[in-house]
Amino acid sequence: MRLALSLLPWLLAGCVGSQPPAPLPAPAPQPLRAAESTPPTRAVASEPLAVERPVADPPRAPEPRVFSQPLAARSETRAAVLLYHAFNRGAQPLSVRAKDFDAQLAWLSDHGVEIVSVTELIDFLEGKRALPARVAVISIDDGLISVYTQAWPILKARRVRFSLGIPTGMLEDPKNAPVMTWDQVREMVASGLCEIASHGHMHRRLVNLSGKRQWEELELSRDLITERIGTPPVAYYYPLGAYDPPSADAVKKAGYRAAFRATGAPIAAGSGSHFWLPRVSIFHGESAGVLSHYYGAKFMGQVRYRESHDPGVGSR
Ligand SMILES: [Zn+2]
Numbered sequence: 001m002r003l004a005l006s007l008l009p010w011l012l013a014g015c016v017g018s019q020p021p022a023p024l025p026a027p028a029p030q031p032l033r034a035a036e037s038t039p040p041t042r043a044v045a046s047e048p049l050a051v052e053r054p055v056a057d058p059p060r061a062p063e064p065r066v067f068s069q070p071l072a073a074r075s076e077t078r079a080a081v082l083l084y085h086a087f088n089r090g091a092q093p094l095s096v097r098a099k100d101f102d103a104q105l106a107w108l109s110d111h112g113v114e115i116v117s118v119t120e121l122i123d124f125l126e127g128k129r130a131l132p133a134r135v136a137v138i139s140i141d142d143g144l145i146s147v148y149t150q151a152w153p154i155l156k157a158r159r160v161r162f163s164l165g166i167p168t169g170m171l172e173d174p175k176n177a178p179v180m181t182w183d184q185v186r187e188m189v190a191s192g193l194c195e196i197a198s199h200g201h202m203h204r205r206l207v208n209l210s211g212k213r214q215w216e217e218l219e220l221s222r223d224l225i226t227e228r229i230g231t232p233p234v235a236y237y238y239p240l241g242a243y244d245p246p247s248a249d250a251v252k253k254a255g256y257r258a259a260f261r262a263t264g265a266p267i268a269a270g271s272g273s274h275f276w277l278p279r280v281s282i283f284h285g286e287s288a289g290v291l292s293h294y295y296g297a298k299f300m301g302q303v304r305y306r307e308s309h310d311p312g313v314g315s316r
Pocket residue numbers: 011014015141142199203239240
């Protein structure tokens with residue numbers, strides 16, 4: 001499908017479409033998966049002593065995973081999922097200066113905030129993993145080329161994990177949109193730092209979508225990501241921030257483990273449905289100082305740990 005040149009401002013302007021959070025019933029307790037199996041091992045026969053070495057599974061995951069901060073009690077962990085779009089593309093609201101991005105990553109490191117992958121956050125919410133007290137996830141939507149040219153060198157140099165929300169149709173037919181190539185995406189994934197989430201296929205609102213168009217946004221995008229990078233996405237980032245209970249049900253039925261909107265709030269275990277988790281948008285001109293607001297007691301105090309709403313309670 002042909003994409004108009006006007007797509008970029010539409011993407012940039014629309015991604016943080018705000019919707020008032022609709023009331024949502026507490027998530028039903030979910031069956032927990034069996035404990036993760038021990039990685040297979042192999043003997044290294046060429047060395048004087050037979051040494052058992054783990055074979056990484058999946059191979060792209062950096063091992064071992066050691067957090068820089070101590071693990072916290074489940075009720076004490078608070079996370080903010082930071083949402084970026086473009087870098088060094090002038091003064092557009094959703095284009096962050098690379099030097100500000102670098103300073104923000106430095107701020108997180110300097111203030112004891114652990115940057116984790118989106119899968120690690122979901123593992124925590126499902127009760128499969130403990131995390132430190134203050135956590136950030138770096139998420140970047142839309143698959144724009146400036147992510148590769150401007151942000152990736154910084155993320156790589158700092159060895160920071162991040163998640164890209166890819167609208168698959170735009171990478172499949174990129175001639176009219178300034179998006180990355182699948183080869184560039186694969187390069188970032190191969191580093192072990194980058195995970196791919198679905199940001200739909202044609203970046204459509206899921207609300208009131210049905211039939212083939214809904215299938216394209218949820219199932220086709222999932223299958224294309226799986227085919228192009230070899231790993232299915234676990235997270236869905238709602239295009240234009242648009243969601244409602246039927247959309248959340250459709251995302252869940254398509255096999256995603258979690259979905260994220262674009263309106264800002266922190267996350268705690270049991271703080272809400274895993275299918276419209278909040279994200280915090282970072283805008284043009286915001287310095288590292290904005291993070292002292294998001295990680296301050298007032299903002300983080302917006303959510304409380306609720307054991308009664310925590311499907312992962314008692315599971316570890
Ligand atoms: Zn978007």
